């Protein structure tokens with residue numbers, strides 16, 4: 001990546017304001033500070049992450065599993081994984097395991113067709129990877145090159161890394177246009193919806209439980225035609241159980257229906273979930289565009305850049321989006337996820 005972080009004539013660094021310290025804003029601020037720009041990261045919440053969707057994420061980096069919805073995620077996600085590995089030493093590189101009950105074999109077949117898993121497992125193969133799931137599922141799939149993290153730790157680590165890279169971080173400061181910066185990178189998530197007419201919210205609810213009875217080394221996804229589920233191990237007996245995917249922008253607490261569905265399916269994964277303590281619940285709203293892929297939208301000749309719509313893959317694709325923005329600022333390169341307002345207008349979007 002060739003970066004030209006200074007104005008050619010004056011040699012002073014370009015001033016860039018990044019708005020929003022969710023996962024997209026953190027990666028933008030980190031990448032651009034490390035590239036030599038003068039970066040200011042502004043976040044509305046006084047306590048970091050409390051206003052973000054990012055804090056509710058399962059934070060799995062799963063390009064293979066997520067290619068189920070769009071094959072483009074596999075290729076871009078591989079780059080996202082590589083960039084995470086270069087920055088975050090606490091990433092847990094244990095892959096992803098996907099299992100299906102015997103009665104859901106049609107679901108397993110559909111998933112395998114869509115994702116082309118690197119390894120198909122029988123019950124013995126599942127037990128070798130996750131002994132606590134021995135003899136529970138006849139068929140599974142293993143994606144060895146996937147990773148996960150403990151969400152709160154990863155977010156705090158990135159915020160520290162942004163400061164260490166030289167950026168100014170302002171918390172409890174709601175940004176309002178205009179700005180004195182050369183470039184504003186808008187990563188406000190759902191708060192930017194009034195300026196991005198086709199952005200919508202997709203509600204995701206999740207619980208965190210604690211038990212010493214279930215030991216998993218990696219995220220486990222249970223395929224199900226109505227209530228698919230994943231469990232992400234966080235260490236110290238904590239497991240994140242998620243997540244609903246509901247076309248709603250409601251930010252309220254998890255509903256009884258969703259809690260029953262998630263916990264019922266977790267109980268089907270392993271009956272020891274019945275004795276686990278529920279230590280946290282929450283719901284976040286994923287920002288999404290109609291194609292469920294993120295978008296970098298260039299406005300005002302490059303002075304305003306929106307980065308938004310990461311839907312289910314904000315953690316996976318945040319580094320890719322940051323790299324694409326840095327390349328665009330330095331070299332005017334056009335990443336496939338990057339659009340100009342002229343192009344959007346040409347395609348019939350209101351801008």
Ligand SMILES: Cc1cc2nc3c(=O)[nH]c(=O)nc-3n(C[C@H](O)[C@H](O)[C@H](O)COP(=O)(O)OP(=O)(O)OC[C@H]3O[C@@H](n4cnc5c(N)ncnc54)[C@H](O)[C@@H]3O)c2cc1C
Pocket residue numbers: 019020021022023024025042043044045049050051052053054055056057058059060061173174175176187188189190191203204205206242243244283284285286287307308309310311312313314315316317
């Ligand atoms: C339950 C759940 C599970 C998920 N699991 C995964 C997963 O396993 N893997 C994955 O890759 N992705 C996952 N996601 C998706 C991912 O979390 C989202 O794509 C991502 O959080 C979107 O990040 P963002 O930075 O765009 O928005 P946000 O995280 O919402 O950040 C926006 C920030 O902007 C701030 N802000 C708003 N207005 C202003 C203003 N005027 N001035 C300053 N700051 C402002 C807000 O306070 C907020 O902090 C999951 C999401 C959910 C809800």
